[in-house]
Amino acid sequence: xxxxxxxxxxxxxxxxxxxxxxxxxxxxxxxxxxxxxxxxxxxxxxxxxxxxxxxxxxxxxxxxxxxxxxxxxxxxxxxxxxxxxxxxxxxxxxxxxxxxxxxxxxxxxxx
Amino acid sequence: xxxxxxxxxxxxxxxxxxxxxxxxxxxxxxxxxxxxxxxxxxxxxxxxxxxxxxxxxxxxxxxxxxxxxxxxxxxxxxxxxxxxxxxxxxxxxxxxxxxxxxxxxxxxxxxxxxx
Numbered sequence: 326x327x328x329x330x331x332x333x334x335x336x337x338x339x340x341x342x343x344x345x346x347x348x349x350x351x352x353x354x355x356x357x358x359x360x361x362x363x364x365x366x367x368x369x370x371x372x373x374x375x376x377x378x379x380x381x382x383x384x385x386x387x388x389x390x391x392x393x394x395x396x397x398x399x400x401x402x403x404x405x406x407x408x409x410x411x412x413x414x415x416x417x418x419x420x421x422x423x424x425x426x427x428x429x430x431x432x433x434x435x436x
Numbered sequence: 437x438x439x440x441x442x443x444x445x446x447x448x449x450x451x452x453x454x455x456x457x458x459x460x461x462x463x464x465x466x467x468x469x470x471x472x473x474x475x476x477x478x479x480x481x482x483x484x485x486x487x488x489x490x491x492x493x494x495x496x497x498x499x500x501x502x503x504x505x506x507x508x509x510x511x512x513x514x515x516x517x518x519x520x521x522x523x524x525x526x527x528x529x530x531x532x533x534x535x536x537x538x539x540x541x542x543x544x545x546x547x548x549x550x551x
Contacts, residue, residue: 356537365445367526367543368480383538415479419537423468423487423530427480 328352329428331416337434344403346431348416350396356419357399359383359391361412362430368415374399406435438463440529442542450550451519457512457545459527469510470528470539471501480526486510497521522549 328351338344348357356375360368360383370383372391380391388410392400403410416428443458461467471483484495491503501512510527527542 358538365543367442368541370538373538423537423539424470424482424485425528425537425539426482427472429479 329416329418329426331414331428331431333431334429335432337436338406339436340407341405344406344433344435346401346414346416346433348399348401348428350399350418352418352420353396354418354420355396357393358417358419358425359389359399359401360415360417361385361410362415363412371401371414406433408435411435438467438529438531438540440527440540440542442525442527442545444545445543446546446548448548448550449517452516454515455513455517455521455547457525457527457547459510459512459542461508461510461527461529463508463529463531466531468530469501469503470530471495471499471510471512472526472528473497474524474526474544476523483512483525517547517549519549519551521547523547 330349332347358373359371362368369385371389374380374393390402411434414431417425419425439462441460449455469486472480473483474480483499484493486493486503494500499514503510524544524546526544528539530539
């Protein structure tokens with residue numbers, strides 16, 4: 326929905342390797358977000374962006390970095406993946422009135 | 437900082453029974469409230485939202501929620517559930533301008549509808 330795609334949809338990697346997840350939107354929205362979802366924790370905000378090259382930290386940003394060089398793309402990077410970063414990652418955009426729309430998610434497993 | 441508490445982590449019900457999923461929020465400023473649904477192995481889908489106006493909000497699939505400012509609650513209800521309503525439900529709150537439209541989510545309530 327809302328023209329949001331995430332890639333890859335599934336990834337298995339090893340501890341210590343870098344990983345980049347991509348979120349792509351087709352509707353030119355200014356605000357974009359990265360969340361992680363873990364059982365018993367709901368969704369927790371990792372980083373968000375309020376424009377090209379404008380990003381800020383969320384509540385669980387340690388070990389993650391982001392970049393936004395174009396309006397349509399928001400990248401999440403794990404510089405050196407750890408097993409604690411095994412999770413499902415969701416990208417979201419805001420249309421109006423705080424209403425967020427979510428991408429399909431990326432399931433990441435760090436061995 | 438805002439917080440959202442979903443009072444039940446799991447709610448089992450029988451088909452055609454009524455259900456209420458409870459959500460309390462904390463905020464000292466104007467707040468927007470949302471319920472999202474997540475079906476197994478899918479992303480989150482907006483069920484309904486409260487931005488302003490009528491405190492009774494109707495959403496998709498026969499769900500409704502009532503905003504109660506004095507009790508800081510936004511409980512989700514459905515008078516008669518179906519097997520297909522089995523999913524995880526998330527309550528979320530967001531502030532008005534200046535918050536970069538960030539949302540705070542509860543930890544989720546797993547609704548299981550049994551035949």
